[in-house]
Amino acid sequence: AQSVTQLGSxxxxxxxxxxxxxxxYSSSVPPYLFWYVQYPNQGLQLLLKYTxxxxxxxxxxxxxxxxxxxxxxxxxxKPSAHMSDAAEYFCAVSDRDPSGGTSYGKLxxxxxxxxxxxx
Amino acid sequence: xxxxxxxxKHLITATGQRVTLRCSPRSGDLSxxxxxxxxxxxxxxxxxxxxxxxxxxxxxxxxxxxxxxxDLHSELNxxxxxxxxxxxYFCASSVAGLTYNEQFFGPGTRLTVL
Numbered sequence: 001a002q003s004v005t006q007l008g009s010x011x012x013x014x015x016x017x018x019x020x021x022x023x024x025y026s027s028s029v030p031p032y033l034f035w036y037v038q039y040p041n042q043g044l045q046l047l048l049k050y051t052x053x054x055x056x057x058x059x060x061x062x063x064x065x066x067x068x069x070x071x072x073x074x075x076x077x078k079p080s081a082h083m084s085d086a087a088e089y090f091c092a093v094s095d096r097d098p099s100g101g102t103s104y105g106k107l108x109x110x111x112x113x114x115x116x117x118x119x
Numbered sequence: 120x121x122x123x124x125x126x127x128k129h130l131i132t133a134t135g136q137r138v139t140l141r142c143s144p145r146s147g148d149l150s151x152x153x154x155x156x157x158x159x160x161x162x163x164x165x166x167x168x169x170x171x172x173x174x175x176x177x178x179x180x181x182x183x184x185x186x187x188x189x190d191l192h193s194e195l196n197x198x199x200x201x202x203x204x205x206x207x208y209f210c211a212s213s214v215a216g217l218t219y220n221e222q223f224f225g226p227g228t229r230l231t232v233l
Contacts, residue, residue: 041226043224043227044209044211051219107222108164109162110161
């Protein structure tokens, strides 16, 4: 079964500093990976996704993530934090069919990382 | 605004009761997913429908059931409610329900069981 581990339930940075949110996955087949953001009292919004194309994926709001197969990681970064980035971030892996067939999109989420940005 | 609507936004009820949560997917999306978000369990997949048929099941209790109607809206029915069912319930939709399709999430229904 696929799983995701997010290291650090809380991350705090200063405005303008680098944001690094860590995600490691476990999967028996090449995964599809996603980062979602949840602002208070809102649903989840997709930041970016990895679907076996370029290993460096660029998303919305200046975020990017790099897929590293050797490290089974998909860490999320942003060069310069903004106050509006304060939110909870979720890494997720799709439920792919181990036989290589098409599976149906169930997402398995990590526990989430709350990002706090200080002025 | 994701285009996915969920009603009601908040629901407060008592143990033992039954409630129905409703979801309308984005226009053109055929697949609907239900997720539960709680403090102790995090975000967990419950069930997926595609064009009216059940596609995949996750950690959904037997007391819970769902369906997708011909107009593609979906309902999640929760019965014999317990305190532990208090959570945020999200609906998401995607165009074809495939692994790599982006899922668009609704704002959620917050259920409080007293």
